[in-house]
Amino acid sequence: MTEQTTTVDLLAIAAHRDDVEQTCGGALIRMAEKGYSTGVLDLTAGEMGTRGDAEIRSREAADAARELLLTWRGNLGLPDAKLETTLDAKLALAAEIRRLRPRTVILPYWEGRHPDHYRTAELGYEACFLAGLKRLDLAGGALWAPHRPKKILYASLYANVRPTFVVDITQQFDRRLRALLCYRSQYGDQPEGSALFPAHDELKDRIRSVARYYGMLIGVKYGEPYVVKEMLQLDDVVKIPVPTF
Ligand SMILES: [Zn+2]
Numbered sequence: 001m002t003e004q005t006t007t008v009d010l011l012a013i014a015a016h017r018d019d020v021e022q023t024c025g026g027a028l029i030r031m032a033e034k035g036y037s038t039g040v041l042d043l044t045a046g047e048m049g050t051r052g053d054a055e056i057r058s059r060e061a062a063d064a065a066r067e068l069l070l071t072w073r074g075n076l077g078l079p080d081a082k083l084e085t086t087l088d089a090k091l092a093l094a095a096e097i098r099r100l101r102p103r104t105v106i107l108p109y110w111e112g113r114h115p116d117h118y119r120t121a122e123l124g125y126e127a128c129f130l131a132g133l134k135r136l137d138l139a140g141g142a143l144w145a146p147h148r149p150k151k152i153l154y155a156s157l158y159a160n161v162r163p164t165f166v167v168d169i170t171q172q173f174d175r176r177l178r179a180l181l182c183y184r185s186q187y188g189d190q191p192e193g194s195a196l197f198p199a200h201d202e203l204k205d206r207i208r209s210v211a212r213y214y215g216m217l218i219g220v221k222y223g224e225p226y227v228v229k230e231m232l233q234l235d236d237v238v239k240i241p242v243p244t245f
Contacts, residue, residue, distance in 0.1 A: 006072045008039035011102035012155075013093070013124045015083060015116035017042045017061040017075070021180035022207065023155035024106045025068050026169025026224040029176060032069035039072035039100055040065065043093070043120055044080035060183045067179035072100065083116040085123050091138055093127035098144035105149045109159040109227060117158065128152060154227040157210065163225030164232060166218045173211055173222040177204065218242045 010031050012020045020028065020040050032038045042061065045054040058075070065073040076096065078089055097105075105128055110121035130136055132148025156163050169176065181187055187203055214223035219242055234240065 006039070006099075007037070007101040008071055009036040009102065010104050010106070011039045011041060011097070011100055011149075012106040013041050013043065013120060014108065015043050015114070015120040016080070017044075017046050017057050018064070018180065018183045018186060019108065019117075020106075020155075021064055021068070021176065021183070023108065023157040024153075024224060024226075025176040025179055026172040026211075026222070027106070027167045027226075028068050028070065029172040030167065030169060032071075033172075037071040038069070039074070039102070040068070040070055041074050041076060041093075041096055041100075043076045043078045043083060043089075043123070044116065045075050045077055046080055056185045057183065060185060063182040064179040067175060067182060069175075081116060083119045083123070085119055085126070089123055090127050090130055093123055094131040094136070095138040095144065097127055097131040097149065098138065098147045101147045102149050104151045104153065106153045106155055106226075109154045109156040109161065111161075112158050114158075121154065125152060152228070154229075156225045156227045157214075159227075161227060163214070163217075164228045166214050166223040166225050168215070168218060168220045168222075169211065169224045170215065170221040173208075177207060180207065 010028065012024050012028060014020045014023070019042070028038045028040070046057040061073060061075070074096065076092060083089075105124065107121045107124040108117040110118055112118050128149050132146050134146045136146070138144070187200065211222040211224065214225045215221045217223060
C-alpha cells in the first residue's frame, strides 16, 4: 500500500482490476473533475485471469488509474476467484477504510454472475460498518481513527435491475473507455481465450451500447447506473432533471 496520509472523498471498492473501468469509472472521473479526491481499492490482483499475470495487470491498473484521474489506487491482494467474506478479509478492508476515510463508497451490486462481485458487495458493506466501531481494534488501529462512510452506492451495470439513478457520463465516456483499454493483456486482439474475450471493436461496441442505453433513460448520450438502498431526497420539485416529454 502507498503512503498512509492519503484520504479520499469517494472510494470505489471492486473485486478485480478492470471492474471499475466498466462499472463506475465515469462517475469517478466526473467527481475528480469536480474537485473531489477519488480512489479505487481492488480486492484481488488478478492472478487467476486467463490472460496476463498479476504484475502485468498491476502496471495496466496504474495506467488506467491515471486515465481515471484517481488520487489513489490500491490492491488488497485477496485470492482471486476465491474471494470469501472471512473475518480477516473484513478487518483488512475495514483498516483501509479507516485509513482512506471516504465519505462515499461505491460497491458492486449485491447480485451477479461472478461470485467475487457479490462477495465484494457484502465484504464492502460489512467493512464500512466495522470501520466505524470505536472499540474495534484493527491492524494499524492505533494510527487510524474509527471512520464510517456516510453513504454506499451500488454500481449496477452488470445487474438486470432498474437503477435508482443514472449519472450522465457523456463527457467522461471516452476517457473511461481509454482507461479500460489500458488493460492491453485483457482486451488486445489475441488468440488466447478469444472465445471468452471479445475483440477490440466488438468490446468497444458493447461498452458504448450499454452506456448509450442508460444514457437514453435520462435523455443524455452516455450514462452509468446506480442503486441505493435508502430513499433519495429531493429539495426542488420544480427543477427536476429528465423531462417527461
Ligand atoms: Zn470483475
